[in-house]
Amino acid sequence: MKKLIALAFVAFLSFSAFAQQVDLRKKITVSGVAESEVTPDIIYVSISLKEYFKDNNNKNRIDITTLENQLLRAVQQAGIPKENLTVNSLSSYATRDKKKNPDFLASKQYRLKVNDLNKYNDIISGVDSKGIAYTNIDSYDYSKIERLKLELKVRALQNAKQKANFLVESLGDKLGSALDIQEINNEVFPQAYRANTMMMKSTAADTESSAEIDFKQIKLSYTINVVFEIK
DSSP states (O other): OHHHHHHHHHHHHHHHHHHHHSOOOOEEEEEEEEEEEEOOOEEEEEEEEEOEEGGGSSSSEEOHHHHHHHHHHHHHHTTOOGGGEEEEEEOOOOHHHHHHOTTOOOEEEEEEEESOHHHHHHHHHTSOGGGEEEEEEEEEEOTTHHHHHHHHHHHHHHHHHHHHHHHHHHTTOOEEEEEEEEEEOOOOOOOOEEEEOEEOOOOSOOOOOOOEEEEOOEEEEEEEEEEEEEO
16 A cells, blocks of 8 residues: 555656646747848959060060069059058079070969959059959958848847737737747858959950959848747
């Protein structure tokens, strides 16, 4: 008899513990979404300069120093700090190589950081077009991207609350506090540009090439799943 009472008591305690674990509150689960598009304001561009022979006579060389000075001057005139222009690579050659091969044309690659593509176009137009082998966009970014991410998450959360409040009030109930918040990692960071690579090779023609870069905006999208209590 005592064993039966003890077993019954244990069973009662187990049932009570189970009952306490069951959440009987009325709840609603909604998703909030927030999106935004921004134009990149940090752009890294690669520029390749290469020597060429004027008039194609293999004698009147436009050397890499002349082209580099033009680039540096154009960067300064655009109001961009010279520290924003760095050398990526340099074709391996020395004086002895030029003596062995007078037709050798040196090349030099640079990386330029700009905040405005209009300035970039001004810089390129300040350099001898025949001395530009190519230019291209290496990478891009948005200076306030982290703050924007936080703002979007807050907006997504507010959107979820607005949805939940509308649905609950339509049933004659009131919305309670948030019981659970889950962030869905659906960040969208697509290619921000479509760049027509500019190939400016030395030719007999005097036609000047131009950089055509069509920028797309960076799009960020966030979804927040929220569980609210219904009072």
